[in-house]
Amino acid sequence: MSLMKRMGLIFRAKANKALDAAEDPRETLDYSYQRQLELLSKVRRGVADVATSRKRIELQIGQLEQQANKLQTQAEKALQMDREDLAREALTRKSGLNGQIADLQTQHAQLQGEEEKLVLAQQRLQAKVEAFRTRKETIKATYTAAEAQTRINEAVSGIGEEMGDVGMAIQRAEDKTATMQARAGAIDELIASGALDDVTGTGGGDDISRQLEAMSSDSDVEMELARLKGLSAPQAPGQIGAGGDGLAKETQVEQIEGETPR
Amino acid sequence: MSATATDSGHDDAGKGSDGLIIRILGEGQYDVSADALTHLNELDSAVEAAIEADDEATFRPALVALLDGVRTVGVAHAADSLDESDLILPPDDASIEEVRELLADDGLIPG
Numbered sequence: 001m002s003l004m005k006r007m008g009l010i011f012r013a014k015a016n017k018a019l020d021a022a023e024d025p026r027e028t029l030d031y032s033y034q035r036q037l038e039l040l041s042k043v044r045r046g047v048a049d050v051a052t053s054r055k056r057i058e059l060q061i062g063q064l065e066q067q068a069n070k071l072q073t074q075a076e077k078a079l080q081m082d083r084e085d086l087a088r089e090a091l092t093r094k095s096g097l098n099g100q101i102a103d104l105q106t107q108h109a110q111l112q113g114e115e116e117k118l119v120l121a122q123q124r125l126q127a128k129v130e131a132f133r134t135r136k137e138t139i140k141a142t143y144t145a146a147e148a149q150t151r152i153n154e155a156v157s158g159i160g161e162e163m164g165d166v167g168m169a170i171q172r173a174e175d176k177t178a179t180m181q182a183r184a185g186a187i188d189e190l191i192a193s194g195a196l197d198d199v200t201g202t203g204g205g206d207d208i209s210r211q212l213e214a215m216s217s218d219s220d221v222e223m224e225l226a227r228l229k230g231l232s233a234p235q236a237p238g239q240i241g242a243g244g245d246g247l248a249k250e251t252q253v254e255q256i257e258g259e260t261p262r
Numbered sequence: 263m264s265a266t267a268t269d270s271g272h273d274d275a276g277k278g279s280d281g282l283i284i285r286i287l288g289e290g291q292y293d294v295s296a297d298a299l300t301h302l303n304e305l306d307s308a309v310e311a312a313i314e315a316d317d318e319a320t321f322r323p324a325l326v327a328l329l330d331g332v333r334t335v336g337v338a339h340a341a342d343s344l345d346e347s348d349l350i351l352p353p354d355d356a357s358i359e360e361v362r363e364l365l366a367d368d369g370l371i372p373g
Binding site: 002003004005006007008010011012117120121123124127128130131132135154155157158159161165168169172 | 289309344345348349353361364
C-alpha cells in the first residue's frame with residue numbers, strides 16, 4: 001500500500017509539525033483549540049469568497065446572454081431587410097459571445113463545486129472541533145499534566161490531520177478562484193469598455209454596427225407600422241368611435257422610408 | 263503464521279476492529295475492512311505506476327478508480343471522532359504534480 005501509506009505518514013508528519021510540546025502539555029490543548037477556531041472562521045470566509053466569485057460570474061453570464069439575444073434579434077431584422085451581410089456580422093459576434101458564455105459556465109460549475117466542497121469541509125471541521133472541545137475539558141479535569149500527555153497527543157494529532165486537510169482545501173479553492181477572478185476582471189473590463197455594445201449600443205462603433213443600428217431603427221418603424229395596420233384593419237371600415245379615428249389617421253402615414261427617426 | 267497476524271507492520275493498535283481508516287483529502291475519512299485492502303492495493307499500485315511513469319493519461323482514471331474503490335468498500339467514519347487515518351489519498355482532481363508535492367518534504371520519494 002505504498003502510495004496511500006507514504007502519503008498518510010507524510011501528511012500526518014506535516015500536520016503534526018506545528019504541534020510543539022508546551023511546558024504544561026495541557027496548554028497544548030488550548031493552543032490547538034485556538035487554532036481550530038481560527039481555521040473555522042477561515043473556512044467560513046473561504047466559502048463566502050467563492051460564493052462572491054460565483055455570483056460575479058452569474059452576473060456576467062446574464063450580461064453576455066443579454067447581448068447575445070440582442071444580436072440574434074438584430075440578425076433577424078437584418079435578414080428581413082435582405083441584408084445578409086449584416087445578419088452574418090451579427091451572428092458572428094453572437095457566436096463569439098456564446099464561446100465566452102460557455103467558458104463562464106464551465107468556470108461557474110467549477111466554483112460551485114469548490115463551494116460545495118468547502119461547505120462540507122466546514123461541517124466536518126465543525127464536528128471535530130466540538131468533539132475536541134469536549135475531550136479537552138475531560139482531559140483537563142481528569143488527568144494531571146504528566147498523565148495527560150498521551151491523550152493530548154492523540155486528540156491533537158487527530159484533529160491536526162483534519163486541519164491539514166481543510167487548510168489544503170481552502171488553499172486549492174483560493175488558487176482556483178484567483179485564476180478565475182483574473183479572467184472575470186478581463187470580461188468586466190470588456191463589458192465596461194463597451195466593446196460588447198458596439199453592435200447594439202447607441203454610441204459609436206464601426207460602420208457595420210451603425211448601419212445595423214440604422215436598419216434596426218427602420219425595421220422597428222416598419223414593424224410598428226405593420227402592427228398598427230393589423231390592429232386597425234378590422235376597426236377602420238365599420239367602427240365610428242372618435243378614438244378609432246385617431247388611430248386610423250396614424251395608419252395613413254404608411255410609407256416613411258428609411259428616414260431614421262431617432 | 264500466528265492467528266493474530268492481521269496487519270503486521272501497522273503502527274496503530276487502538277483502532278478497535280482490524281479495519282483501517284482511509285482519508286480522501288478534501289472529502290473525509292472512511293472505515294475500510296482489512297478484506298478489502300487487497301483489491302485497493304492493486305488499484306493503489308496502478309496509481310503509483312502512473313506517477314512514476316509521469317503518465318497523466320493513465321494517472322487520472324487510475325486515481326478515480328482507487329478513490330471510487332475506497333468509497334465503495336468504505337463506510338464514512340464518524341464525523342465527531344478524533345482518530346488519525348492510517349492511509350491518506352489525494353483529492354480526485356489532484357494532478358500528478360500535486361501528488362508529488364504531497365509526497366515531497368521528507369525526501370521519501372526519489373525524484
